[in-house]
Amino acid sequence: MLTAILEQSSLFLQQLVNGVTLGSIYALVAVGYTMVYGVIQLINFAHGEIYMLGAFISFSLLTGLFGVGLPFGLAVVIAVLVCALSGVLLDIVAYRPLRRAPRLAALITAIGMSIFLQNLALLIWGGQIKSFPRSVIPTFFFEPALEFGEIVISWLQVIILLTAIFLMLALQLVVHYTKIGRAMRAIAQDRTAASLMGVNVDRVVSYTFALGSGLGGVAGILVGLYYNAVYPTMGYTAGIKAFAAAVLGGIGSIPGAILGGGILGLAEVFGGGYISSSYSNGIAYAVMILVILVKPTGLFGRRLHDKA
Amino acid sequence: MMRLLLSILAGFFMISFVLVSAIQAETIKIPVASPFTGPLASFGEGVKNGALLKADEVNAGGGINGQPIEIVLADELCDPKEAAAVATRFASDPKVAVVVGHLCSSATLAALPIYREAGLPAITPASTNPEIGKSSPYYFRNVYKDDFQGDFLARYAKKKRNFKKIAIFYEVNDYAMGLKDAFVKQAEKLGLRIIGAEAYMAETTDFKAQLTKFKMMRPDAIFIPGYAPQAVLLISQARSLGMKCAFFGGDGLDDAIMLKNPDAEGLFVTTPFLVDRGGAIVKEFVERYRQKFTIEPNWFAANTYDAVGLAVAAITAAGLDREKVRAYLASISSIEKAYQGVTGATYFDENGDCLKAAFVKVIKNGQWVSAEEQLK
Incomplete structure (x- = not known):
């Protein structure tokens, strides 16, 4: 019983680490x-x-x-x-x-x-x-x-x-x-x-x-x-994800993009880890859509006033 | 003056056009369709080299009844839409009597109805999805099917490696899903435990979430029905999470990209062709291939070499009539009538499928070597 709980919580923590890593990359692009x-x-x-x-x-x-x-x-x-x-x-x-x-x-x-x-x-x-060949990257990168x-x-x-x-x-x-x-x-x-x-x-x-x-x-x-x-196509999916992150946080807002990236990364990893990998992208986008539905300008977005 | 110059120029063009078309009319076109660019370009490289080597040899020996053959390469990127477009082009070219292709099962399945409608026979050197042969009397293949390959892998995993718990990552495409289903079916019969099967798309690069989940269940091995570009990432990510389990897959993982990654050490895969298996004919093929391309032939090269050989044999016997070519290929129906190539004897069953041996090879010290234990 105890080992099961331990295992579940370490699974959760590992996914959290994976999600935060992914999220910080999305944030940088967003x-x-x-x-x-x-x-x-x-x-x-x-x-x-x-x-x-x-x-x-x-x-x-x-x-x-x-x-x-x-x-x-x-x-x-x-x-x-x-x-x-x-x-x-x-x-x-x-x-x-x-x-x-x-x-x-x-x-x-x-x-x-x-x-x-x-x-x-x-x-x-x-x-x-x-x-990247291993020889060109500092070796400690891959060490725990x-x-x-x-x-x-x-x-x-x-x-x-x-x-x-x-x-x-x-x-x-x-x-x-x-x-x-x-x-x-x-x-x-x-x-x-x-x-x-x-x-x-x-x-x-x-x-x-x-x-x-x-x-x-x-x-x-x-x-x-x-x-x-x-x-060559690595920018395409990452770009779309980061764009979604920027929209989620409120496009135009830098803290919004950071938060949006984090949320998207976590949603993707937890969706993939706990529900199904086939849906990990779908779950990430669903989170974005939900936020937009509730707050159309995104989390930190300001309403744009028309500029003539 | 200007007019004179123009007419000379026009005359020159006309002559060269006539000359070119005269030369073209003399060659016999054999189209070869496969991905030659994109992520699976290295598979296509083998296809291209194998086809060109065979064509060179046929032409050096006088071609088909004195007419040289010409390999027409068509790049379809392993994309079903592109494959259908390429197939339509071949089908509407009356000079094409037989096609060699395609490589990916999804591409072959997309091209298949077009060839069937046009009555154009085709030989795939590499598509292993079980549906292909049954779906068209015009499709032949000189490679084994995934129901055989999956079944074989399950037996190998159980009997030679003694795995007990296996996790699966499969790509969403016709090849990988067919292979996975066949593997699971046999695995269940043998009492192998499948602890989970996760799907991924071709553009997936992050497998860490699902790997983390599997890590807690401690599988003995992870089976990857899919292609090398994704599998190589998956294996590295598993190692970086501290997973020590074994990895194995089908012929889709048989790519040089694996050798560059130290994490893939110990990976084993099924393959229809081993350089060190087979007699003098294989040695000679490997030798000539190395000479011409300065690399080792992979199984795509060997199978395409034989598929072009089959196409040449069919045109030699039946001419450029599509129906007669089909009838000729269909008549190769027993071991006595088999086409003898570098991948062994090829003969077709009533579906146009063939029975061929599978081998296992493994990465040792960054090189593919035949596994010490083969399953008979």
């Missing part, structure tokens, strides 16, 4: 959606592809596609910088020309960019799933950080969680206590007024894309390591 939406009211469907690029670029840097394999830390930093830059470039090339066009035009462009980037990756890296009876928490899970928490706190500081953060919030409130007050809108939007894409890139690298699988 923040990118929500930030861009906050400043230019665009759902950047190509965001999932930036996440995929992060995984692929770090893979290439580590395995020495460009000559020699770089040390792990350096490869990660470069990959994240490239992602941030790709985000900025994406905005300049695809979205900036459409800033004054109807919102639908930019949305369709975003979907187009998503397909374009997916196929670009297919062309460069091929369709097969790539795995904590082993308690049946519960195993790997260092990688700890690192994912800590990275996510650290980046989220840093992001909050940037948004609330820096000049550029203030500019972002100003544009989110009213773009026209902000630009009249001397805020350089294009520059702030670029910063927003850089920050969001950098975080997306970090998430891509972490996921690539966590599942040890990198492939």
